[in-house]
Amino acid sequence: MRGILRAARAILVKDMRTELRSREFLGNTFMFALLVIVIFNFAFKINAQNAPQLASGILWIAFLFAGTLGVGRSFQAEKENDCIQALALSPVDRSAVFLAKLAGNLIFLALVQAMVLPAFVVLYNLNVMENFPMQALVFLLGDVGFMTLGTLVAALSANLKAREILLPVLLLPLLTPLLIFAAAATSALIGGDDPAVYLSRIKFLAAFDLIFFVVSTLVFEYIMDEL
Amino acid sequence: MNPLEKALRLTEHPALRAGLFLASAASMLAALYLSLVWAPAAAGETEAYRIMYFHVPTAIMAYLGFFVVFAASVGYLWKRNLVFDALARVGAELGVLFCFLMLATGMIWGKQRWGAWWLWEPRLTTALILLVIYVGYLMLRNSVDNQAVRARYAAVFGIVGFIDVPIVHFAIKLWGNVMHPVVIKSASDAGMPPEMMLALRVSLLAFLLTFASLFLLRLRLEILASTASSRLSGETR
Numbered sequence: 001m002r003g004i005l006r007a008a009r010a011i012l013v014k015d016m017r018t019e020l021r022s023r024e025f026l027g028n029t030f031m032f033a034l035l036v037i038v039i040f041n042f043a044f045k046i047n048a049q050n051a052p053q054l055a056s057g058i059l060w061i062a063f064l065f066a067g068t069l070g071v072g073r074s075f076q077a078e079k080e081n082d083c084i085q086a087l088a089l090s091p092v093d094r095s096a097v098f099l100a101k102l103a104g105n106l107i108f109l110a111l112v113q114a115m116v117l118p119a120f121v122v123l124y125n126l127n128v129m130e131n132f133p134m135q136a137l138v139f140l141l142g143d144v145g146f147m148t149l150g151t152l153v154a155a156l157s158a159n160l161k162a163r164e165i166l167l168p169v170l171l172l173p174l175l176t177p178l179l180i181f182a183a184a185a186t187s188a189l190i191g192g193d194d195p196a197v198y199l200s201r202i203k204f205l206a207a208f209d210l211i212f213f214v215v216s217t218l219v220f221e222y223i224m225d226e227l
Numbered sequence: 228m229n230p231l232e233k234a235l236r237l238t239e240h241p242a243l244r245a246g247l248f249l250a251s252a253a254s255m256l257a258a259l260y261l262s263l264v265w266a267p268a269a270a271g272e273t274e275a276y277r278i279m280y281f282h283v284p285t286a287i288m289a290y291l292g293f294f295v296v297f298a299a300s301v302g303y304l305w306k307r308n309l310v311f312d313a314l315a316r317v318g319a320e321l322g323v324l325f326c327f328l329m330l331a332t333g334m335i336w337g338k339q340r341w342g343a344w345w346l347w348e349p350r351l352t353t354a355l356i357l358l359v360i361y362v363g364y365l366m367l368r369n370s371v372d373n374q375a376v377r378a379r380y381a382a383v384f385g386i387v388g389f390i391d392v393p394i395v396h397f398a399i400k401l402w403g404n405v406m407h408p409v410v411i412k413s414a415s416d417a418g419m420p421p422e423m424m425l426a427l428r429v430s431l432l433a434f435l436l437t438f439a440s441l442f443l444l445r446l447r448l449e450i451l452a453s454t455a456s457s458r459l460s461g462e463t464r
Contacts, residue, residue, distance in 0.1 A: 152387065156380050160370045170367060170384065173359040174391050177398035184402065204401070208394060215390055219383045222304055 004099065007092035011100035016107070018077065025073060026108065030115045033066035037120055051126045056187035059120060059128065060179055064146065064172070066116075067109045071150035072167045074101045075158035087224075094221035098151065105147040105154075113139060131189050134198065138189065141205040142182035145212060149174050152216040155223045181205045231450055234310045238447035247443060251436035258430035266426040275339040280427055282332040284434035285325045289354070291438065292322025293361060293389060300385035303378055312378035313449040315385055317442055319364050325438070326358045353396040360388045374457060 019025065040058045044050065078084040087097055121127055129135050153171040157163045185201035237243070262280035269276045295318030303311035333351060334344045345351065364384055371377035419427070 149387070152383075156367070156384060159376065159380075160367070162370055166363075166366060166370060170363045173356050173363060174387065176356050177391070177394045180398040180402045204398070211390065211394070212387070215387060219304070219386060222379050222383055225379070 004093045004096045007090070007096035008099040008103065011087070011097060012103050015074075015100065015104045019104075019108075025070065026111060029066050029070050029108075029112050032069060033062045033112055033116045034119055036062040036065055037116065037123060041123070046124060048125070051124050052190055053187070055120075055124060055126050055128060055190055056183045059116075059186065060142070060183045062116060062120075063109065063113060063142075064175065064179065066112050067105075067143075067146055067150060068168050068171060070108050070112070071105050071147065071154045071171075072157070072163070073154075074105055074151060075155050076163075079158050094224045095217050097224060098155075098217055098220040101155075102147055102151045105151055106143055109143050109147060110139075113143070126190070128186070128190055130192075134202075135186065135189050138182060138185045138198075138202060138205065141202065141209055142178060142185075145178045145182075145205060145209040146175060148209065148212045148216050149178075152220060152223070155220065178205070178208055181208060230308050230310050231313075231454055234313070235447065235450045235454070238443050238450065244443065247436060247440045251433065251440045254429065254433035254436050258426070258433040261426040261429050266423050267420060269423070273339065275336060278332050278336045280430045281434075282329060282336060283427060284431045285328040285332060286354070287431065288434050288438050289322050289326035289329050289357070292318045292320075292325060293357065293392065294318075296322060296361070296364070296385045297389035300382035300389075303382045304386075309374070309378060309453060310450070312374075312381065313446055313453055315381060316365075316368060317445045317449055319361050319368075319385070320445060321438060321441055323358065323361050323365065326354060326361065330354055330358065349396065349400045349402075352399045353392075356395050356399070357392060360391065364388060374453065374460075 037058060040046070040054075040061075044054055044058075046054060075084065078087060117128065121129070150171060153167060153174070157167040157170060160166050181201050181204045185198050185205065188198040188201060258280065262277055266277070266280070268274065296315045299311045299315035299318060302308070303315065330351070333354070337346060337351075338344050364381065367384055368377055368381050371380055
């Protein structure tokens with residue numbers, strides 16, 4: 001177990017370093033998420049009355065779109081330079097690669113969210129983070145579930161001919177339950193609902209994460225062999 | 228003899244084929260008569276309720292097809308036998324076909340009963356998401372050329388997709404409200420007159436046999452195609 005974590009950390013550090021050196025993707029993805037939020041405003045004519053109802057959905061759609069773009073890149077860079085072969089040859093458990101990619105994608109998404117949220121609060125004039133610890137927990141659990149399936153499907157689609165379109169087509173339907181649970185929890189928190197309401201939704205999110213984390217770690221090695 | 232050839236031999240067994248086709252044709256005719264003519268009118272429902280005798284079996288066949296994908300996917304990752312891959316593909320195709328039929332018959336019934344083609348109601352919405360997941364599964368299969376890679380990728384997606392099914396249903400139930408007529412609540416208390424129950428059972432049998440016949444035909448084609456393509460790639464190598 002410790003060997004897996006050490007290997008995962010090494011891969012993660014490598015990925016962070018390449019990202020820091022190129023330093024383009026984070027900014028681009030943030031701009032994209034910001035644009036989604038701005039465009040929704042034109043589509044729905046957001047005002048003080050409808051903002052609380054629409055906010056959680058708009059936020060999660062922006063995260064899902066931006067995250068799907070970001071996650072597609074996690075195996076692409078490895079493919080382009082045939083680094084994936086070296087990863088596959090390295091004498092570490094396959095799950096180390098999965099954990100590292102998952103962690104990298106999580107950090108990436110969290111950074112995008114940290115940049116998008118203040119902009120959202122200002123533009124929509126709505127304090128989404130009123131109940132900060134709970135809302136942060138919802139984001140964390142939503143991100144983990146999203147990126148677990150996202151990393152798995154990104155690995156699946158890295159080799160495909162039409163990967164740009166297939167990644168979202170394969171990933172988004174699988175994420176419907178997550179979107180429902182996460183948007184429902186966020187909106188319950190924004191609306192100041194009874195704690196029982198958002199706590200039950202947070203529990204569903206946690207269950208979703210747990211189920212797919214276990215399944216994805218188990219099946220990942222079968223994809224990794226063929227990447 | 229390799230496993231693919233063995234499976235091919237089975238799909239071409241003359242007695243099995245003829246028996247299945249005759250049985251499905253006969254039972255489908257019987258189901259049509261029983262459900263459209265013989266079964267009594269339902270209290271408080273117009274004659275359009277009779278589409279239920281086809282709507283319910285198509286729904287069960289859709290889930291059966293998707294279950295075949297799951298079981299065959301697990302089988303493939305476990306045994307690395309391409310017969311399982313062929314089974315999974317055929318299961319997905321038939322699942323998509325019957326899922327589409329379930330949605331179509333459901334929408335026709337819904338238009339009559341609710342006055343709208345579509346309601347964002349849990350069972351309908353779940354079926355729609357399922358259809359999208361498994362159409363995605365087939366798209367994934369079509370975009371990988373290498374047979375072994377395709378089989379593995381498809382198996383992984385087939386497993387993850389099937390595990391998602393109950394979660395999708397649960398989530399959508401949380402999100403939507405329940406309006407769907409629950410025809411069969413439990414095996415003991417069907418809440419239906421025995422004649423209706425009989426017609427539904429015969430129809431279910433007819434659909435099962437039709438499913439099996441289509442499965443056999445499609446499996447034979449799939450195995451032939453898969454053998455041909457592996458021979459072709461063997462020659463070019």
